[in-house]
Amino acid sequence: MLTLLGGSMVATFMALIMTRRMSALVALVVVPIAFGLLANGGHIGPMMLDGLLKLGPTAALLMFSIFYFSLMTDAGVFDPVVRGVVRVAQGDPLKIYLGTAVMGITVALDGDGTTTYMICVSALLPIYKRLGLSLQYMATLLVMSIGIMNILPWGGPTARAASALHLEVADVFVPLIPVMVAGFAYNLVVALVFGLRERKRVGVLSAEQFREMKRDIAQVPEYRRPRMLWLNVTLTVLLLVALIIGVLPLPILFIAATALALMINYPSLAEQKERLSAHAYNVVSVVGLILAAGVFTGILFGTGMVDAMAQDLLKVTPDWLGPFLAPATALFSGVATYAVTNDAFYFGMLPILAQTAQEYGIGAAEMARASVIGQPMHLLSPLVASTYVLVALLDLNYGDNQRRCMPWVLGLMLVMLASAMLFGVLPLKASLA
Structure with missing residues (x-):
């Protein structure tokens, strides 16, 4: 019953x-309350509060990371990147989309979706708007970039898979490097397709139009701080290093960095109020969605729907599927991590799948590698906070973004799975050892 309710709630x-029919914020609250009442009567209040408490640090992280990167954009930190992209692209949509894919992969080396979206959108949005290019295409390329780079050991899923199966992270990750390269190649192909479409739609800028665009981008708003460029770059680099090595909890790092950015670039109270007010809409829209998602996850976990879905999905696995459990797990991981959190999948379901696979001669390391192939699909889950940041920054409809990203993300998963089997990272079919 709980499995049926959980699946129906997500669907x-x-x-x-x-x-x-509903905005994401309204649906994240109304839908789980309705299903929670069916599952647990009138006892869902503490569940929702628990969900809010658990997502509180995430909401703080997103709030201050948006403020921080918005302030860096205002101060002009990304202006050299914008000028570099313009210089290389020469007003050609094809080159801009290819540059977007490369930038997304490069910035995503830190393994964090929110940071990648903030930096890439801040740098590229002025160019896209000036040329009238599709922001949905940008969103799709960036989602796929994170889907690939999330496999990095510090991205989270690989470390979870290794921990759950008591493996060395290197044994899981290193064989996946060619798979990631194949995923990056697919991302470039998709960027090529998008670029050719947009080149046909909007054309390539003439020499005069290109010079005009360069003049527009070169105009410096009053709130730019070009003299503070290297100080701001240094602050940002130090912040990213601190994020990677874990000096302090992420929300605390961004709160401190935002305070420093305000103090350095906009010392007067009037300037600080103006800059914060300029970005208040983006902050409120994202944080509101995250807190609403707390209601969704609180009820999903509190009612036991997640546990029931995990166990029942494993029970219905047919016997004939056993020898094919490695590729099946790769595909299943996309569906499973779309419906439940990474923690629920890697610590609740993967060990059971791996134990079953051993009966067919499939090793734990192979199952761990298979389990991270579905990460591109996970990024479209309503449980992933960074996606809300992306759609808010680009002013996209959440549902439209999911629908339009899905076919390309599925393609990325299939390419990564095919390459994993081609390179011998995963077996197509195993026989008893």
């Missing part, structure tokens, strides 16, 4: 937002 939520 109803996605149907409502994809058909634009």
